[in-house]
Amino acid sequence: MRMLWGGASASSQYEGGFTLFDKGMDTQDCRRYIKRTDNATTSTRLLTKADIERAKNPKDGDFFPGRRGSEGLAHIDEDIEYLSELGIDIYRISIAWSRIFPTGEEEEPNEDALNMYGDILKKLKEKGIKIYLSLTHYALPLALVEKYGGWKNRKLVDLYLKYAKVIFERFGKYLDYVVPFNEINTGFFSPFNGLGLLRDENKEGSGYDLNDIFAGLHNQFIASTKVIELGRKMLDASFGCMAACFCYYGYSCNPFDQLKTLQYEQVNQWFFTDVLAGGEYPYYMKKYFRDNNVKVEFLPGDEELLRNNTADFVGFSYYQSNVCASKEMEKTAGNLVVSTKNPYLKANEWGWQIDPVGIRISMNKIYDRYKKPVMITENSFGYNDVLLEGNIINDDYRIEYLKDHFEQIKLAIDDGVECLAYLLWGIIDIVSAGSLEMSKRYGVVYVDADNLGNGSYKRYKKKSFEFYKDYIEKERESV
Numbered sequence: 001m002r003m004l005w006g007g008a009s010a011s012s013q014y015e016g017g018f019t020l021f022d023k024g025m026d027t028q029d030c031r032r033y034i035k036r037t038d039n040a041t042t043s044t045r046l047l048t049k050a051d052i053e054r055a056k057n058p059k060d061g062d063f064f065p066g067r068r069g070s071e072g073l074a075h076i077d078e079d080i081e082y083l084s085e086l087g088i089d090i091y092r093i094s095i096a097w098s099r100i101f102p103t104g105e106e107e108e109p110n111e112d113a114l115n116m117y118g119d120i121l122k123k124l125k126e127k128g129i130k131i132y133l134s135l136t137h138y139a140l141p142l143a144l145v146e147k148y149g150g151w152k153n154r155k156l157v158d159l160y161l162k163y164a165k166v167i168f169e170r171f172g173k174y175l176d177y178v179v180p181f182n183e184i185n186t187g188f189f190s191p192f193n194g195l196g197l198l199r200d201e202n203k204e205g206s207g208y209d210l211n212d213i214f215a216g217l218h219n220q221f222i223a224s225t226k227v228i229e230l231g232r233k234m235l236d237a238s239f240g241c242m243a244a245c246f247c248y249y250g251y252s253c254n255p256f257d258q259l260k261t262l263q264y265e266q267v268n269q270w271f272f273t274d275v276l277a278g279g280e281y282p283y284y285m286k287k288y289f290r291d292n293n294v295k296v297e298f299l300p301g302d303e304e305l306l307r308n309n310t311a312d313f314v315g316f317s318y319y320q321s322n323v324c325a326s327k328e329m330e331k332t333a334g335n336l337v338v339s340t341k342n343p344y345l346k347a348n349e350w351g352w353q354i355d356p357v358g359i360r361i362s363m364n365k366i367y368d369r370y371k372k373p374v375m376i377t378e379n380s381f382g383y384n385d386v387l388l389e390g391n392i393i394n395d396d397y398r399i400e401y402l403k404d405h406f407e408q409i410k411l412a413i414d415d416g417v418e419c420l421a422y423l424l425w426g427i428i429d430i431v432s433a434g435s436l437e438m439s440k441r442y443g444v445v446y447v448d449a450d451n452l453g454n455g456s457y458k459r460y461k462k463k464s465f466e467f468y469k470d471y472i473e474k475e476r477e478s479v
């Protein structure tokens, strides 16, 4: 089958409609915009109880970008027209759990919200677009954080399964690819976004207990496999896992740099896909758990669940490569992790190092490890685009970034990697998940809004729109 070309977004970064149809508040609705003061680091903040209280009782001037997104629901028909005009084969969408079950625990789902999502999925399908569904992309009903402490509580597995069942019953006919969690490794780096864990200000260090983090991750692994087990009985779809890919390079041929690289890659990335695509906890985690006093509680049946419900494909997001050094060196930011600076690469304004060859390396490494098809579920260039007079956006830098990455993807395929699809992240501009800025744009369609929610939210095609459209058309013709 020909590789698919598409786009992607996430409910809390795109939708808006914070209270539409009695949506319940979720974790992403609680994140308040704070101006970035340090260009080299991401401003993902780890929320405390006090932050949640403030989100529930905002002060004048507080702005919560996740509540507004890029006003996607208000522009949905127009946006679907853009996607259709681009000619994309596939669209990655996420559903906000708290629209379907506002507190996560209602007996019955919210019918209005179901109808709304049903309508969107139907319209996409009518345009000939395949659906990749992320059942959840960071947005967790806040009530489950307050009542159960987030994913560290096993209770969430059952509630998640109940939510998944409703989605499969109602939307099964529309779904082509299903992935239970966006970037399953997020909880390790950003326990609030990934797992709904609150930071304890009185706790030394990170403010988290590593045992809570691994309990949360284990529960998400179990939830993933249970959802896949259920989905395989109910749907004719393909089921995947997805992780943020870091593409680590050792700083030098010093064996200690290489050893550190191996260890970082294992704990930060491979662990997650080794469990979900490989079917078991990998050997190297035993040492990590021992060294860090972590004890993961396996219930009877967990091992079988992991073993019997592995992913059909391995999805990954790729924005930059990262460098590991065994000694302290100058650092730069990246997606979720901080990297040693790579002297061979340039970076964007946020410090993320641009490395097209890294995508080829990553595709090869992932395919080699699991022998399962890979999917690039997120990629594009974060840039503060400028809207010029006449509503023109000359994003040649993004065109260059995409061209270079597409070329390397093709080379990876030529290497023999089986690649299902490429999904351009935030194809219609969305709010950044890390910094909550609207100005960190990835899309080929511009949304006229600033970091504080000022603007018309009107859509304009960027120069990259025509580039991507032509590229997809040529891809189709070349088969």
Ligand code: BG6
Pocket (backbone or CB within 6 Å): 010, 013, 182, 183, 244, 317, 335, 378, 382, 425, 431, 432, 433, 434, 435, 440
């Ligand atoms: C991924 C997330 O980590 O990176 C997305 O799945 C996010 O939600 C993307 O938007 C880019 O990161 P950021 O912080 O620039 O939005």
